[in-house]
Amino acid sequence: MASVKVNDLAKDDLSWRIDYDSSRCTMCGSCVSSCPFGAIHSKVEKRRKVVSEDITPNPKIIFQTVPVISQTIDEYMFCRGCGVCERVCPNEAIRPVRNSDARFGMRYRGALADPFKRGGRSNLETDGRTLDKIKVGRISQMTDPSLDAQRHTFDILSPFGRTLPAGEIPFSISEDGKLKFSGDAPPVNWIYPIIIGDMSIGALSWRVWEAIAIATAYLNEECSIPIRMCSGEGGVPQRLLKSRFLKYTILQIASGHFGWNRIINAMPEMVEDPAGVLIKIGQGAKPGDGGLLQAKKVARHIQEIRGVPKADLLSPPNHQGLYSIEESVQKMFLSLNSAFKFNVPVAIKVAASSTSVSVYNNLLRDPYNIVGGFFLDGIDGGTAAAHEISLDHTGHPAISKLRDCYHAAVHQGKQNQIPLWAAGGLGKTGNLASDAFKMICLGANGVFSGKLIIQLAGCLGNDQGKCNACNTGLCPVGICTQNPLLVKRLDVDKVAENIVNYFLSVDQEMKKLLAPIGNSTLPVGRSDALISTDKNVADRLNIQYAC
Amino acid sequence: MCRIGAIKSKNYIQPKTALQLMRSQQKGHDNSGFAMVMQDLGGVFEKYKGLPILSMACTDDGIKIAEDILHKEGFARVFQWAPQVFPREGLKIEPMPNYVFQVYQLPKLYKYAPESEKEELLVEMRLKIRKALDELDEGFIYSFWPDVVTLKEIGDPSDIGEYFDLWSENKDFSAKIISAQCRQNTNYDIVRYAAHPFFLQGYTAMANGENTFYEKNKNFQKNLYKGYLGFESDSQCFLYTLHYVHKVLNWPLIYYKHTITPLSFDEIDKREDNAVLSKIRSSLANLEINGPNTIIGVLPDGSVFNCCDSKKLRPVVVGKNKDTVIITSEVSGLNDVMPERNWEDDIYTHEREMIYVNNDLEVQRWHQ
Numbered sequence: 001m002a003s004v005k006v007n008d009l010a011k012d013d014l015s016w017r018i019d020y021d022s023s024r025c026t027m028c029g030s031c032v033s034s035c036p037f038g039a040i041h042s043k044v045e046k047r048r049k050v051v052s053e054d055i056t057p058n059p060k061i062i063f064q065t066v067p068v069i070s071q072t073i074d075e076y077m078f079c080r081g082c083g084v085c086e087r088v089c090p091n092e093a094i095r096p097v098r099n100s101d102a103r104f105g106m107r108y109r110g111a112l113a114d115p116f117k118r119g120g121r122s123n124l125e126t127d128g129r130t131l132d133k134i135k136v137g138r139i140s141q142m143t144d145p146s147l148d149a150q151r152h153t154f155d156i157l158s159p160f161g162r163t164l165p166a167g168e169i170p171f172s173i174s175e176d177g178k179l180k181f182s183g184d185a186p187p188v189n190w191i192y193p194i195i196i197g198d199m200s201i202g203a204l205s206w207r208v209w210e211a212i213a214i215a216t217a218y219l220n221e222e223c224s225i226p227i228r229m230c231s232g233e234g235g236v237p238q239r240l241l242k243s244r245f246l247k248y249t250i251l252q253i254a255s256g257h258f259g260w261n262r263i264i265n266a267m268p269e270m271v272e273d274p275a276g277v278l279i280k281i282g283q284g285a286k287p288g289d290g291g292l293l294q295a296k297k298v299a300r301h302i303q304e305i306r307g308v309p310k311a312d313l314l315s316p317p318n319h320q321g322l323y324s325i326e327e328s329v330q331k332m333f334l335s336l337n338s339a340f341k342f343n344v345p346v347a348i349k350v351a352a353s354s355t356s357v358s359v360y361n362n363l364l365r366d367p368y369n370i371v372g373g374f375f376l377d378g379i380d381g382g383t384a385a386a387h388e389i390s391l392d393h394t395g396h397p398a399i400s401k402l403r404d405c406y407h408a409a410v411h412q413g414k415q416n417q418i419p420l421w422a423a424g425g426l427g428k429t430g431n432l433a434s435d436a437f438k439m440i441c442l443g444a445n446g447v448f449s450g451k452l453i454i455q456l457a458g459c460l461g462n463d464q465g466k467c468n469a470c471n472t473g474l475c476p477v478g479i480c481t482q483n484p485l486l487v488k489r490l491d492v493d494k495v496a497e498n499i500v501n502y503f504l505s506v507d508q509e510m511k512k513l514l515a516p517i518g519n520s521t522l523p524v525g526r527s528d529a530l531i532s533t534d535k536n537v538a539d540r541l542n543i544q545y546a547c
Numbered sequence: 548m549c550r551i552g553a554i555k556s557k558n559y560i561q562p563k564t565a566l567q568l569m570r571s572q573q574k575g576h577d578n579s580g581f582a583m584v585m586q587d588l589g590g591v592f593e594k595y596k597g598l599p600i601l602s603m604a605c606t607d608d609g610i611k612i613a614e615d616i617l618h619k620e621g622f623a624r625v626f627q628w629a630p631q632v633f634p635r636e637g638l639k640i641e642p643m644p645n646y647v648f649q650v651y652q653l654p655k656l657y658k659y660a661p662e663s664e665k666e667e668l669l670v671e672m673r674l675k676i677r678k679a680l681d682e683l684d685e686g687f688i689y690s691f692w693p694d695v696v697t698l699k700e701i702g703d704p705s706d707i708g709e710y711f712d713l714w715s716e717n718k719d720f721s722a723k724i725i726s727a728q729c730r731q732n733t734n735y736d737i738v739r740y741a742a743h744p745f746f747l748q749g750y751t752a753m754a755n756g757e758n759t760f761y762e763k764n765k766n767f768q769k770n771l772y773k774g775y776l777g778f779e780s781d782s783q784c785f786l787y788t789l790h791y792v793h794k795v796l797n798w799p800l801i802y803y804k805h806t807i808t809p810l811s812f813d814e815i816d817k818r819e820d821n822a823v824l825s826k827i828r829s830s831l832a833n834l835e836i837n838g839p840n841t842i843i844g845v846l847p848d849g850s851v852f853n854c855c856d857s858k859k860l861r862p863v864v865v866g867k868n869k870d871t872v873i874i875t876s877e878v879s880g881l882n883d884v885m886p887e888r889n890w891e892d893d894i895y896t897h898e899r900e901m902i903y904v905n906n907d908l909e910v911q912r913w914h915q
Contacts, residue, residue, distance in 0.1 A: 140759070143756075143757050143839070144756075144757035144759055144838050144839055145839060145860060147858075153811070155811045155812060157812055159829055159832070161829075163829045163830050163832075164826075164829075164830055165830060166791075166796055166827070166830040166831050167795070167796060169826050169827075169830060171798070171823065171826075173797075173798075173799065177799050178799065178801075178820065178823075179798060179799065179802060179820075179823045179827075180823070181822040181823045181826060185826060188825075188829050190812055190825075190829075410766045410767075410770075411770075412770070413767070413769075413770025413771065415766065415767060415833060416767075416829075416830075416832050416833055517759065518757075518759050518837065518838060518839075519759060519760075519837045520837060520857070520858070521835060521837060523760075523763070523837075524763065524832070524833075525762065525763045525766060525833070526759075526760065526762055526763055527762065528761070528762045
């Protein structure tokens with residue numbers, strides 16, 4: 001027998017197998033036309049059938065040629081298990097089933113001599129999340145009454161911007177014995193402690209982007225929840241830059257500097273300052289990799305927004321020409337601060353790493369008082385496309401590093417001066433409020449979350465290898481694609497509504513966690529409110545161990 | 548729950564008034580201790596107004612340790628007084644061997660030194676003695692400051708009064724301001740340092756309640772000033788914030804309230820002084836308190852004040868007659884000590900208010 005057959009890619013190698021029931025199929029074609037990957041196709045099969053046409057049994061064999069749906073076996077057009085076929089089938093005739101014997105990653109590399117790329121997050125989770133091993137263990141009772149979450153008023157806001165130590169605020173005492181503020185101090189915006197994380201336009205479709213912007217504006221103006229969204233790299237549409245809604249947007253300048261010439265050109269026409277500027281040095285999802293937007297996703301409007309030709313757009317792993325922490329402060333912070341006349345806080349985002357604390361320690365000593373925030377992004381975050389090896393095997397959890405940074409600030413007596421914001425898998429199990437609350441107790445001033453927003457927009461992927469096709473530009477629900485047909489699948493209003501509703505519930509849930517510990521403001525650094533049932537976690541994070 | 552009270556009078560009063568004030572408020576199980584700080588002293592200390600008085604409870608070796616440290620630095624003892632004790636079987640008290648009240652002359656080198664240097668020296672000395680006593684477990688030092696004595700004891704307040712003969716008239720031991728607490732805090736081990744009132748550089752503070760932001764306050768305060776240490780009680784944080792805001796930052800007293808219970812962001816936005824208030828809220832977020840408590844404080848100039856948490860979850864009442872003002876936890880104490888006052892003039896401090904009593908005993912209500 002020819003060995004070539006044995007070494008060919010087979011269904012059994014693929015991560016997902018199509019479970020197809022031809023007896024239920026009406027051949028409507030919905031599944032085939034909705035699968036963006038071409039992972040299924042129609043074909044004909046010759047079928048053997050036993051029939052009896054006489055009054056008494058008289059079996060005979062006939063052969064028929066019938067149309068069927070078949071799985072494509074191909075290194076490019078393989079099933080990602082997104083399940084869109086199942087969603088569109090009117091007859092429950094088709095669905096993807098996880099193949100536990102899969103070895104596709106290995107076969108792919110062997111066949112193509114190319115690293116396997118995908119989106120999503122680590123698919124190598126073997127242990128539960130640290131955050132889920134932490135509980136809110138301090139419940140107010142007799143001496144310090146808990147509050148009524150429904151009736152009490154809460155002041156749930158976090159600072160975004162550099163805070164001066166009290167002794168350095170330019171106060172004088174006026175004749176009436178009151179303090180008078182005269183002079184300059186860095187801008188501080190008080191915002192909701194959860195920011196919608198930076199996801200770039202270009203990677204995401206304009207419809208998702210618009211939905212998030214609509215939700216943000218609605219939450220601010222109709223629900224009085226001062227949520228901010230971060231632009232991500234890739235520029236911002238001109239009409240948002242010139243609108244009054246810009247005040248809810250944190251503009252990101254990342255290592256590719258995409259779209260910044262457009263932002264700067266729009267400045268004379270801006271009617272509002274942005275909510276802040278975030279300089280992305282690194283990201284947690286694929287630390288040290290930098291982003292890559294494939295040419296096939298650089299549609300015409302993306303070219304315009306980013307100010308680039310249709311080509312692969314590489315965002316380098318670091319800002320070119322930036323070689324030290326001091327430089328980051330001097331060059332970037334000073335120039336970006338002065339661009340907005342020192343009215344807009346400028347923060348920095350780094351990937352959680354063994355060196356994060358050193359960076360934070362150094363920034364705390366920043367002589368210009370100009371670093372408006374330290375955003376720490378951990379391994380579990382991110383939606384972007386990357387090499388699988390990066391997604392699964394690089395990165396650093398955010399939680400212990402956040403705790404280290406907080407302790408470093410405490411050690412210097414400078415906590416709260418450069419607000420700590422942290423993310424990386426927050427809301428991963430569906431409850432962002434509890435994750436945010438725990439991170440805040442561990443020392444964060446606030447948190448940011450991106451992937452959850454994508455889930456709310458309808459992303460079908462998960463951390464067990466489902467979909468994860470962000471790298472293909474063929475997102476089956478129109479989120480991570482610029483393909484006009486796919487983008488059309490996304491209902492902007494519905495996505496905006498989901499996001500608004502989710503944050504309304506998060507706000508309620510934050511209160512439900514604040515109330516029992518008796519706090520009406522955010523318990524930043526109140527780790528005494530937390531316990532862990534895991535001794536190692538308790539020891540590492542310096543919280544109470546409980547069993 | 549602690550019972551606290553401060554008595555400020557035009558006349559010299561004796562500890563028995565403070566004991567009486569506390570006992571009226573005492574509940575059945577509140578027998579873990581009694582402590583008081585006396586300021587603006589009469590009796591035997593009246594003629595030593597400008598000189599620092601060492602207040603300690605310690606062993607014989609403890610006295611020696613403290614004296615050696617002070618002598619080495621150039622301090623000279625000019626007077627000492629010890630309360631006479633009356634031990635008897637059955638008293639619920641865990642006394643120390645010695646209760647030391649010694650008056651010292653400052654080192655000659657400091658004769659022309661500015662006030663601030665002298666003040667720092669006194670803190671340094673207290674910290675040094677405390678460290679030395681702690682290392683050998685020889686006792687406790689509560690204050691080292693002019694015109695101030697501090698007494699803290701573990702046991703039943705009534706028995707403590709008997710032991711030190713505080714229930715009788717004793718003109719030797721009197722003051723115009725006495726702040727006192729019965730029952731030590733119960734959150735932690737009962738240790739003498741944990742008993743209120745706490746004292747630092749002329750500032751006295753005590754609190755009735757919990758400080759749920761204790762850890763957050765402590766983490767921030769411990770780096771602000773050398774004298775912020777101990778933290779045996781979550782209520783010490785209130786003193787340190789008072790000292791920091793009023794003494795270190797030199798802000799007017801009203802900003803103490805703005806620091807510990809800041810207005811909500813909505814309210815700050817509506818205020819004319821929003822630039823000041825929002826800056827304070829940003830910079831001193833870690834000094835905010837968020838627990839049920841009421842705070843009574845005494846400033847170095849002898850004025851007394853009171854404020855509450857922003858939800859007003861703990862009781863406090865202010866009452867006065869023509870020469871005394873009392874701020875205390877519960878009205879029962881006030882009724883017992885000052886029954887003849889006009890009860891209608893009593894003030895139950897509300898959540899956005901500071902009560903300030905100046906040296907003319909004028910009671911002011913400051914709205915935050």
